[in-house]
Each structure stands twice: as structure tokens, then as C-alpha cells.
Amino acid sequence: LNAGPTAVDLHQAQATVQAAEQAMSRAHADLAAATLVAPYAGVVLEVNASEGETVAAGAPVLRLTDPTQVEAEITVVEEDFPLVKVGQTVDLFFDAMPAAAITGRVERIVPQRSATSTSPVYPVYIxxxxxxxxxxxxxxxxxxVVIDRREEVLRLPRSLVRARPDGTATLKVWNGFSTEERTVQVGLxxxxxxEILSGLAEGDQVVSR
Structure with a gap:
């Protein structure tokens, strides 16, 4: 007859099983850590690594975008910047969709001149x-950008009016004999x-500069 396993044998066998279970748990953890999980459903824009390639910690592996959360970046000129406010309605016209406008709203305004433009324009995000x-x-x-809507107002072509930051503009008005400079208050x-709020009357003749 053969003698059965001793207590020492059973203890060693149990230790071997526990070590194997721990190794399996570590392998599962390593596998989970090696799997990239996106924080949201989206579309991959760019892949910066290949299969089998070693990637440094913190290095971007891919770029992901959420197609349902699209943001448009526009710029506004200096004289219009004070008129743009967060929450205003915006009509957007994409070259890829010329037949239809998409509406949006002003989400944030950057009070600093755009570094990529030579003219004084300011970034606005829609x-x-x-x-x-x-x-x-x-x-x-x-x-x-829909700032406001007005009807039955005195107006001039935009090309004739260059408003200053305080909302005033200087125009050349024909008085019947010569032109005179006149300061007007500009609205929308x-x-x-x-829109001309004051400084002109209906019928006044404004001369182009």
C-alpha cells in the first residue's frame, strides 16, 4: 500500500495553487491595462501607434472625436467684438452643405486677438x-451671429460706417454746397x-470716403 499525502504535501500543493491563481489574476490585470477604452463613443481621427509597438507612458495613441458634439471656431472683427455675447443664436453655413444652414449658439468668447491672423480679429466658439x-x-x-432684430430704423450700408469702440462713427454728409463731417451714434x-441711432435724419446724403 502507498502512503497518502502528508500534511506538508497538501500545504505545498495549496501554495502552488494559490501562486497559480495570483499569477492568473496578474495576467488578467495586465491584459485589462493593455486594452484602450474610449471615454465616449466616437470616431477615430488619428492613430499614432502600430500593433506591437512600445508606447511611452502618457504618449497619445490616437485622437477621438464625438460627432454629436461639434464645435465651430469663428472670428469676429474688432468693431463687432463688444456686440457678441454668450448664448446668442448663430446661423452657420458650411461649404459641404450649401443648401441648408445649421443653427448654434455662442458658447465662449476669447478676449484676446487671434495669434494666427494679421488683422485684429477675436476667436469665438459656437x-x-x-x-x-x-x-x-x-x-x-x-x-x-444674430445680435438683435430691429425694424423701421434709420440705416446705412455697412461699407459707409466704421464704428469706433464707443459706438460712434464719423461720416461725410452733403449739405447742399459741400461735405461736412458729422459724428453719428451707431446701433446694431x-x-x-x-443702424444709425442719432446724428442723421432721413434724406441726408452720405458721401462715400
């Missing part, structure tokens, strides 16, 4: 109300027209 698969990062867009300014 959150789109809807975004479809037709839109992609880097597309060009024209935007119209659109893409085509500027």
Missing part, C-alpha cells in the same frame, strides 16, 4: 444644435447695414 455625418473636423464655415450692425 456649439452646434445638431450635427450630422456630413460634417468633419477642419471644414470651412461662414457664420452670422449686420452684414449689409448698420
Amino acid at each position: 456649439a452646434l444644435d445638431t450635427a450630422g455625418p456630413e460634417l468633419a473636423p477642419g471644414m470651412t464655415v461662414d457664420a452670422s 450692425r449686420g452684414n449689409q447695414y448698420a
Whole structure:
């Protein structure tokens, strides 16, 4: 007859099993750590590593975007900057979708001149109300910020009015014999027209500079 396992044998066997279980747990943990999990569902824009390549800690492996959370960056000129406010409605016209406008709202305004432009313009970021698969990062867009709406007002073509930061502008007005400079108070300014609050009367002839 063979003698059964001793207490020492059983203890060693149990220790071997425990070591194997711990090794398996570590292997599962290592496998989980090696798996990239996106923080949200989206579209991969860029992959910076290949299969089997060693990646340094903290190095970006890929770029991900959420197609349902699209943001547009526009710029506004210096004289319009004081008129733009967070929450205002914006109509956006994409070259990729010329037949339809997409609405959005002003989400944030950067009170610092754009470093990529030689003219005095300021970045404004627009959150789109809807975004479809037709839109992609880097597309060009024209935007119209709806500041306010006015009817039955005195107005001039925008090209004739260059408003200063305090809302005034100097115009050349024909008085019947010659031109005279006149300071006017400017109100709302659109893409085509500027509202004149004071300094002009209906019928006054403004001369282009």
C-alpha cells in the first residue's frame, strides 16, 4: 500500500495553487491595462501607434472625436467684438452643405486677438444644435451671429460706417454746397447695414470716403 499525502504535501500543493491563481489574476490585470477604452463613443481621427509597438507612458495613441458634439471656431472683427455675447443664436453655413444652414449658439468668447491672423480679429466658439455625418473636423464655415432684430430704423450700408469702440462713427454728409463731417451714434450692425441711432435724419446724403 502507498502512503497518502502528508500534511506538508497538501500545504505545498495549496501554495502552488494559490501562486497559480495570483499569477492568473496578474495576467488578467495586465491584459485589462493593455486594452484602450474610449471615454465616449466616437470616431477615430488619428492613430499614432502600430500593433506591437512600445508606447511611452502618457504618449497619445490616437485622437477621438464625438460627432454629436461639434464645435465651430469663428472670428469676429474688432468693431463687432463688444456686440457678441454668450448664448446668442448663430446661423452657420458650411461649404459641404450649401443648401441648408445649421443653427448654434455662442458658447465662449476669447478676449484676446487671434495669434494666427494679421488683422485684429477675436476667436469665438459656437456649439452646434445638431450635427450630422456630413460634417468633419477642419471644414470651412461662414457664420452670422444674430445680435438683435430691429425694424423701421434709420440705416446705412455697412461699407459707409466704421464704428469706433464707443459706438460712434464719423461720416461725410452733403449739405447742399459741400461735405461736412458729422459724428453719428451707431446701433446694431449686420452684414449689409448698420443702424444709425442719432446724428442723421432721413434724406441726408452720405458721401462715400
